[in-house]
Amino acid sequence: MNILRNAVKLHVSVQTVKPIHVLPSFLRELPKRFSTEPDQQQQQPLPDASVNQFLDSASKGFVYGKLFGITKYTMKSDIISLLEGCNLTPDDIKVSYSRSLFPVAMMLRFPSPSAFSNAARTIRRFDRLYRLDRVDTSDWDIVMPYNGKTVVLQGLPRSAALEDVERFLSGCEYDSSSIQTVTFTRPGFTNLVRLTTVQFPSHIQAMNACISKNRKICLNNQISVRVLY
Secondary structure, three states, X not given: OHHHHHHHHHHHHHHHOOOOOOOOHHHHOOOOOOOOOOOOOOOOOOOOHHHHHHHHHHHHOOEEEEEEOOOOOOXXXXXXXXXXXXXXOHHHEEEEEOOOOOEEEEEEEEOOHHHHHHHHHXXXXXXXXXXXXXXXXXXXXXXXXXXXXXEEEEOOOXXXXXXXXXXXXXXXXXXXXXXXXXXXXXXXXOOEEEEXXXXXXXXXXXXXXXXXXXXOEEOOEEOEEEEEO
């Protein structure tokens, strides 16, 4: 009888055991190992062009300034001599002109912040003559350099034609296709001002034209000749 009762209890316990449910798939997946290596299939985004330009400019360390107080007779060599020790070259200087092509300032590109600081200390000794302001790269970029190869003629009569300009410049080597004329009125005046620009192959040829033609006569008018830098 004891053997029979034990057999019945074992049969009942086997039937009452609940089956083990299968784990969901997300629990059966093995956890991925962490890795410090980048995914080889994922491409890194390319840096933006403006970022490259900024990093390139930062690596060069350029600092830009605007020098006020110059005259139409101020030359690049004058500024290089004034700021001796600041490592400026002619390519680091641009002249900013007004609409009437009168020089109002010089744009300066310094090779380093320390060079700009040295220039600022030098300019402070001439505070009544010059003023040096720090400017952005965009202020430098918008100024078109003439590099001493362009001459401006002022005083040509309104009736002067292209042939009259070419006759006035006879004996000079220049680009005849570059002759351009602009007219404007100055504030407070009603008379038109006429300016004509001419490009030359080199600075020396432009200077020769300025020396030989300045204050010469064209159609009974005395012409002023200046070199633009």
